[in-house]
Amino acid sequence: MFKLTRRLFGTGLFTAAVLASFGVMAEDLKEFRIGFQKTGLPVVAQQQKVIEKALEPKGIAVSWVEFTAGPPLVEALNVGSIDAGWTGDAPPIFGQAAGSAIVYAAALPSNGKGEAIFVKPGSPIQSLADLKGKKIGVGKGTSAHNLVVAALEKAGIGFGDVTPVYLSPADAAAAFASDKIDAWAVWDPFFAIAETRYKPRVLTTSADTLKVNTYFLANRDFAANHAETITTTIAALKEASVWADANRDKVAAALHEVTGVPLEAQTIAANRSVFSIGPITDDIVAGQQQTADRFFKLGLIPKQITISDAVWAAPGN
16 A cells, blocks of 8 residues: 555656646747748738737747748648748648648638739630649649649649649749749749739639638647747737738838848738738638648548647637
């Protein structure tokens, strides 16, 4: 009996020590690492320093890590080289299917008008139907990838009837310029840059094709151990979204300042952006699940996934 009691007491001490270590871990956070791309609310938040101001009293510094697309950002979240970040709809689906340690923490309305499939003005391609047998430049696992899949499906064209050329935005820009691809699917500010440079023929946008969101994601363990940091950040982003919605001219200047993308292109992007952030609702989960199921059906992800399994349970919910 004594041995059993001692064993249980020892286990209790061990458990207490582990729980205490998590508490220390949460209290001792010194740096919050955020991944971002050259567009939208994250850039506004960075320029306004709203997250820095919210976390400074807690002794937490903020560092920003730039990514050209969502898939590498999700991989950085998975391995813990960043703590949180923003992507479109497709990257977390590909990440979850690959077993990435990520969670959905909040949703931002998609900049649906700022993501498109387009061709040069002199192209013989006049509609989505004309893409059959053509090469489409797109980032694999990106929101633009989802746009291509959904747009072709809507137009009655099989995904196997086109040739996707998987390229980063920078490489796709070069391929588009040299006519090595027939069409390009991409988001702002790359779409806006192409508009100022080529005056392209837009075949469709995300706004015309499907209802999607962008997402504020977090590393799963980080969100579990530092919930207060996540909730504080989301509150700061709400503050930034209110400012951005009322100051679009200043948003364009902020985007230009942070990213170096020409002001003309960033003005186009800012004027068609939607600035808001909110919780992951049942409707959002259902829409994201439809996208995941579509990807699985086409063999783009290796297994079926359940989106709700990766939704973060915020404290109090």
